[in-house]
Amino acid sequence: MYDREYEKFHSQLDLPFLETKKKYLLYIFRALENHFGLEKNSKQIFIDLGSGIGQVVIFSELNYGVKSIGIEIDPTQIKEAKNTIKSLKRGIQQKKRNLRKIRIIQGDFYTLSLKKCDFIYIYSLPTMQKYLKHVFKTAKNGAIIISHI
Numbered sequence: 001m002y003d004r005e006y007e008k009f010h011s012q013l014d015l016p017f018l019e020t021k022k023k024y025l026l027y028i029f030r031a032l033e034n035h036f037g038l039e040k041n042s043k044q045i046f047i048d049l050g051s052g053i054g055q056v057v058i059f060s061e062l063n064y065g066v067k068s069i070g071i072e073i074d075p076t077q078i079k080e081a082k083n084t085i086k087s088l089k090r091g092i093q094q095k096k097r098n099l100r101k102i103r104i105i106q107g108d109f110y111t112l113s114l115k116k117c118d119f120i121y122i123y124s125l126p127t128m129q130k131y132l133k134h135v136f137k138t139a140k141n142g143a144i145i146i147s148h149i
Contacts, residue, residue: 041065044118049109054081067101071109114139121146
């Protein structure tokens with residue numbers, strides 16, 4: 001148990017919360033759509049590893065309508081993400097959209113299989129490159145991995 005808790009703690013040191021700016025999200029998603037096959041309202045799956053407060057998965061679902069999953073280890077950020085999604089749902093219900101395709105999961109993405117995901121997003125820092133081995137090992141063949149630095 002000690003080793004597992006230490007690894008969780010250590011991975012959080014290597015992966016501090018850094019928010020992706022909206023201008024970069026626009027660029028990233030346009031590139032995914034124009035060059036890598038992201039289709040609006042498709043059955044494709046987008047996952048954000050280390051999703052923080054959920055802004056990337058919210059953007060993905062609102063703008064592209066694909067199933068969008070956020071994996072986050074920090075319960076405080078998960079709570080904030082879920083509160084934001086609830087607030088958005090209340091405002092969007094009038095427009096007949098309800099953000100059904102967003103899931104925020106508390107967990108360690110180093111233990112998660114990525115075999116069903118079409119697009120894998122990770123805000124990457126040089127200090128955490130050693131952890132990407134798991135992503136490449138468990139991603140499905142043909143998955144697009146987006147590493148924003």
